Amino acid sequence: MxxxxxxxxxxxxxxxxxxxxxxxxxxxxxxxxxxxxxxxxxxxxxxxxxxxxxHILRADRLARALAARSGTPEGWTWQLGAEGRAGSFRMPPAPFREPAFARGQGACCICGQPVYKFGWHQDLWKRGQPNANAAWHAACVAAWKFWIAPHAQVRVLKLRQRHRCATSGKRLLRSAEVDHALPLYRVWREHRTRPWPELLAYWGTPNLQVVNRAVHVDKCRDEAAERSQTLRLSRFRVVEDESGFEVIEEA
Structure with missing residues (x-):
């Protein structure tokens, strides 16, 4: 055959x-x-x-829209390493995956909205209640995989940019790589107090870009230098000595 x-x-x-x-x-x-x-x-x-x-980009938009419908759970803050939480800022925050805020079966553990038949996000069948055996929307599953491994969708993102480097404007080469326009370490450092649904955009398409490898290498070098300088400065503090003059000492 x-x-x-x-x-x-x-x-x-x-x-x-x-x-x-x-x-x-x-x-x-x-x-x-x-x-x-x-x-x-x-x-x-x-x-x-x-x-x-x-339709991974459509799944990304839908998952973030469903999260916005749920809103930030009362009392939740983005933290790392606590019970049920991710240990790295590179993982998107997911409050409904944490035991303290989980909504149980029938609710998506990513966006918090009800899950219906076949993992759909709307009650097309007019049953009036979610699927008690489900804990994920099919769209949210696809979006979550996209957020944690966007490089797997480089072809889709290239097409979205019309095969042009987001930084240089030159044609994307085969070696082009997916990059977060705003690095995730800066999201953690500067934006972690923002509402949770807004945070998800930093892992989704609004913050993703495809750049040629040479451009990406230069960007990573600059980011590493910036992080190193910030770490060095954090080791020192400005204090006043006995004479009232400001001096720098190691923290």
Whole structure:
């Protein structure tokens, strides 16, 4: 059996299985996407997951919009290393993943909004209650993977920039790399008191850019020098001596 005939047979079975499992109401764009895939997903849930993986920038926007709908949980602040929290500022803050603020099953642990059938974010089926067995939106899963590993979507981001380097304006080369326009260490240092939904934009498309490798190397060098200088300065403080003159001493 050739590869082509195997794929045709496999897709015929997958299409039939998908059609049998489809509910009367199902997102039309998702179904169109699924039936156009080289390998048709055999279940509605896999079709939804495939849709959001193929529309990663749309998933990013939706996840941040859902987070804005939830807002910052009362009493939550962005901290590192505490129970249930990430140990690095490079991970996006996720208050609803922390035990103290988790909303339980039926609510997305990323955005905090209700999760409905097939991991969808709207109650298209008019059931009036979320799926008690779900803890993620399919869109939020795709967005989370995008936030923690944006380099995996370099082709999508290149297309978004029309294959032009965000810094130099020159054509992007094959070696081009994804970069955070505002470094994440500065987000932690300068913006960590901002409302949580606004913080997510620093991991999403508003703060992502593709630059040629040479430009990225120079940017990383400048950022490393800036961080080193800030660290050195933090070791000292200005105090007054007995005569009232300001002097610098080691903290």
């Amino acid at each position: 050739t590869t082509s005939s195997w794929r045709d047979l496999r897709n015929e079975k997958a299409r039939a299985r998908l059609q049998r499992a489809l509910p009367p109401v199902f997102p039309v764009p998702v179904l169109h996407h699924a039936l156009a895939r080289p390998l048709i997903p055999p279940t509605p849930r896999l079709a939804v997951e495939s849709y959001w993986r193929a």
